[in-house]
Amino acid sequence: MTEIRIVDTAGVRDQLGEGLLWSARDGVLYWTDIIGKALNRLSLASGTVDRIAMPEMIGWVIERDSGGLIAGMQTGFHAVTLDPLAIVPMLDPEPDLPENRLNDAKADAEGRIYAGTMPLSCDVPSGALYRLDPDGTLHTLERDIIIANGPAISPDGATFYHTDTGRNAIYRYDRAADGSLSGRALFIDFDRDWGSPDGMTTDAEGHLWVAHWGGSRISRFAPDGSHQRSIALPASQITNIAFAGPDLDRMFVTSAADGxxxxxxxxxxxxVLDPGVRGLRPGVYAG
Structure with missing residues (x-):
């Protein structure tokens, strides 16, 4: 059985842990507490954890090529620098939907960000999937989403995965060189006994790892959608997965205490100690 280590965070538990990101530049693992309005930072070298208060709900951060981070918050995309903390609004994709928020995102190898939104109520299809290009142009890729979650991209960049947690479905798209998506197809219809699909990541072998909200585990699926393995975790609401470390051979998983x-x-x-596979280098926003 795979061994699980609980990271020492000085007793702090995330109300809704999410948004894991390995930063090779900073040598740290970032993750968010959405409901707790905080950005967490773990130094892999020292084991030190910092918790940085945010002014509103924050779903994720992504490194920025020009320095600092891009954060997805309730009111949209923000430029963030730390030490000292500075937050500058960039773009609100849904100014007409104040009860929506950004939820999960990934950057591709070309420096674009794919980010989804969801309603605070978690029960109406007011969410959408967007692509933010390096020049600041925002493209709407999908609408009618209940809970946009877990974007992931295959190692060759040709396949894009996205989840609607509210529909218990993971979708697969063909992804073109310009970042556009086509050919949406149902990839995995999540069995209700598994919980619901949440955050996702792809490994270096092109397999998809999925966090089970309400399912107490993470699972690995092959590119054809077949289930390969599951790893049990000591919490029910599992939310996100990321590979970290200089060799991308360490796996971290977030969870939620809310409810x-x-x-x-x-x-x-x-x-997850010794996951047996390596991850992919996270994308960096080129804008």
Whole structure:
């Protein structure tokens, strides 16, 4: 059985942990607490964890080529620098939908960001999937989404995966060199006994790793959609997965404590020891 380590975060549990990102530049693992309005930072060298308060809900951060980070918050895309903290609004994709927020995102190898939105109520299809190009142009790729989640891209960049957690479905797209998507098809119809699909990442072998919200595990799926393996975790609401470290051979997983007060390890950050596979280098926003 795969061994799981609970990362020491000085007793702090995330109400809704999400947005894992390995930064080789900073030598740290970032992740967010959406409901707790915080950005967490773990130094892999020292084990030190910092928790940085944010002014509003924050779903994710992505490195920026020009320095600092891009963050997805309730009111849209923001430029963020740390030490000292500075937050500058960039673009609100949905100014007419104040009850929506950005939820999850990934950058591709060309420096574009794919980011999805969702309603705070989690129950109406007011969400969408967007692509933010390096020149600041925003493209709407999909609408009618309940909970946009877990974008992931294959190693060759030709396949894009996206989840609607509210519909328990993971979709597969063909991705062109210009970043456009086509040929949407249902990739995995998540069985209700598995929970719901949440955050995702792809590994260096082109397999898709999926976090099970309400399912107490993460799973690996082959490019043809077949289930390869699952790893059990000591919390039910598993939210996101990322590979980290200089060799991208360390795997971290976030979880949520909100709504499950009886779970001792809910909201913890977990490390899957010896996952047996390496990840892909995270994309950096080129804008």
């Amino acid at each position: 499950v007060p009886g779970e001792a390890d809910a909201g913890r950050l977990f490390e």
